[in-house]
């Protein structure tokens with residue numbers, strides 16, 4: 168468990184180091200390679216200046232939930248080779264900006280959205296990396312496809328030309344108990360393994376946030392999405 172009580176007073180450098188060493192410890196505990204999990208800094212509600220501060224400390228991957236807010240930051244930071252990940256709910260009339268401005272999308276849950284992203288991805292850019300969001304526990308947000316729908320959705324997205332299906336993402340309900348918390352992450356890992364046995368080649372499990380990153384890494388997370396532990400507590404927006 169993380170103690171974030173002092174995140175307001177700690178420097179960004181210190182917080183980044185703390186998160187990095189938490190990831191390193193969790194990887195070592197489960198005998199995984201030291202570089203097996205990437206850190207995605209979730210910068211929703213944070214300013215471009217705060218993003219830039221972490222960028223200069225060596226953090227180059229950032230995740231955003233709200234499109235309008237994200238586009239402003241991407242514009243402001245256009246001179247920096249930042250890898251931008253869209254991790255929020257996707258409205259179908261907003262796919263063009265996502266397809267144009269982002270490198271990854273973690274929150275695809277319908278084939279209709281994936282088709283639009285593929286059609287709108289600019290031809291000169293590499294395929295857009297996609298994770299399918301799966302509802303593996305009774306998630307508060309009810310976002311994500313069900314485990315039953317997943318094989319069909321994965322097959323349909325794999326067939327699209329300008330997106331590349333990389334893996335799965337989940338936001339399980341918090342349990343408070345690290346062992347219990349592993350269960351939904353294990354379900355997501357098993358779903359990925361099942362898809363790979365059926366012939367897909369998926370390499371990404373996007374799972375784990377500030378309060379459950381240890382459990383997620385123990386179950387094989389390859390990307391953890393961390394906001395609070397890096398930037399301090401958010402104001403009410405962006406929960």
Ligand SMILES: *Cc1c(COP(=O)(O)O)cnc(C)c1O
Nearest residue numbers: 209232254376377392393394395
């Ligand atoms: C806000 C958010 C995060 C980061 O959550 P923290 O608890 O602040 O680390 C991760 N993933 C998604 C999808 C989010 O919306």
